[in-house]
Amino acid sequence: MTYENPDGVKIGLEVHVQLNRLKTKVFCGCTTDYHSDPPNTHVCPVCLGLPGSLPVINKKAVEAAIKVGLALNCRIEEHTQFYRKNYYYPDLPKGFQITQYDFPISSGGYITIEGEDGEHKVRITRAHMEEDPGRLVHEGTIDRSKYTLIDYNRSGMALLEIVSEPDIRSPKEARRYLDKLRNILEYLDVFDGNLEGALRVDANVSIMGGQRAEVKNISSHKGAERALLYEIVRQKNVIRRRGTVVQETRHFDEAREITVSMRTKEEAHDYRYFPEPDLVPLKISSWAPAIAETLPELPDARRLRFIEQYGITDEHAKALTSELKLAVFYEDVAGRVDPRMAAVWVSDVLKGELNYRDLTIDAFRKEHMISIIEILANNKITEDGAVDIIRTILDKGGSPEEIVKEKGLLKVEGDIVETAAQEAIKENPQAVADYKAGKEKALNALVGQVMKKTKGRADARTVREVLLKELK
Structure with missing residues (x-):
């Protein structure tokens, strides 16, 4: 049986996984245990991007990223390198994000999910490391907010961005992919999915071979499914009205369950990537065999x-x-x-x-x-x-x-069940007549009466057998 996809839906997911089982952030010594503390209390010159501060790589974060890559059937690259991704946003105090570009830590993997027509492989393009920006807290919805607060406690947390190919064909498959990915990550013990911001999703979706829209910062699996359902309907409506679906970035408003436009399309050159001068390339291929031996049963x-x-x-x-x-x-x-x-x-x-x-x-x-x-x-x-x-x-x-x-849940048997069955037959002559007239459902009604009399303590199968014997 071949799955039919008449609307040509193609979905690719970029999942940002916070490696929050580590004790410290990815480039500094600040603790990762900030979730229950006041805003801006777990920060230092490095995660605030103050002049003169220098990042130092957390080796445990690299090992955790390799572990995830192996579990996702990825190829661990011979060496990896960090870059600066340059853009300005209030939650990014340095004016750039330290991430990976040409040399991700792993690539070319897959996850097997239960698809619309049986088991289905979703290819993993790459999984690369980066630092988490801060958290923006909007007063109201993002498009109507009167003001926005910033919490830098999250800034500098180790992130792994897992990018899939557009092999997902429906919102339901997207949710199953996220469920399976979270399941694998929990088995690896690299993150706690119950913590705020632990797993965030950017969804790329297109229909009928048209331009794709990227829906940003979805915070739950259910939210991803709903955002994609809305976005597919929106794109279909644009095409039905003879409009053009433009490549753009959109935001999912969870309260209203709609997506709203944020900005038009962006390309890689817009970010002016260049190698991070304060971090040397890492040769990691020799690490993989030893880490592979520590993988748990997946x-x-x-x-x-x-x-x-x-x-x-x-x-x-x-x-x-x-x-x-x-x-x-x-x-x-x-x-x-x-x-x-x-x-x-x-x-x-x-x-x-x-x-x-x-x-x-x-x-x-x-x-x-x-x-x-x-x-x-x-x-x-x-x-x-x-x-x-x-x-x-x-x-x-x-x-x-x-x-x-x-x-008083102990099961009743023998004479008690027989007596209850006889009483049910005597008290429900119409049900008895219906059963004898060939209406099988009438027997179920009698079984229910016996169960009621025995307060649910009789075995339904035994009750049925006793009733059939009495009715004969």
Whole structure:
């Protein structure tokens, strides 16, 4: 099956990843632990760009960048060099940004995502290092702001810009690409995606082979999907009105969920790149083999191992390896109970309940999950009862054993189920008549009545069997 893309949508993403697991910034000794502190309190002459200050490269930042390049199947270049990218913006105190240009640290990689028509490779053009500028805080929206405040705490943080080829064909694929990229980065332990500014996206999008628009500074995966949806519709409307889609830079207004024009197209020569005179080129090809040996098991490799080792489905393996903490949680549970049963309850039930409450896996103790599956496997509670226990723990706390006792969730069988089935048949003659007239759905109504009478403590499959026996 071939994916049809009638509008010729092409999307390429530039993802700015903050390497915030480092202790210090990329060119100075300022701490990276600034997120909960007042503005402009983690700065020095280097990150403020004061005259006479000189940058010194953070070796750990280079090693982290090589690690990411290897994980993205990139080629680590023989040597890398820093450049000055010259432009003026209030959050850039030096009047230029130290970045990489002709000699990025890695290039030519790919990420495999779940595309619109099966697995799909998105090529990585390059991943290069640079410094983060400061943070602008607008009063209101960017196009209507009365004033703008500047916080330089973020200035000088180590960034890795990961640039993809325009291989992404829909906003949904873009979101899956970002999810997969974040997943890989978390496995590598090079960044904390929960911190403000940790991952920012610039999206390049065009349709029908027209000019591209670049949407800047998108701060979330959901925001990227919404920005692209809006931008594709906007470009289609321009063409439908016989207009011309011009190459420009646009800003995504998250509050209004629209993009607004910022400036017309820019080219590389507009930035007057030239080598950074205060930083020498780095020969890094010899670093790669040693760093490659330190790479952890990555998501795709762990997914294949889960399928082989635990005998679970590919769908469950993908869900369970989509987050590092979830994968670790599952393995700890699967080591104590039936792995297949654990896969169903962790990926399908627990993850769904956590998502509904906007919680992470940290909100649930693995010992509780083990207890619930053990009680269920011993046929002491129903599946509905197990779900009730999970919901109660998340909403009110407590242990599985306490909740089973307090709510009376122990499964009922035998005479109690038979008595409830007989009462349901006697009290619902119309449902009985409908079933005997060939309406199968009527049986479901009777099952529901029995479950109500037993307060959900009977096994639905057993109830169905008992009802069929009584109805005959």
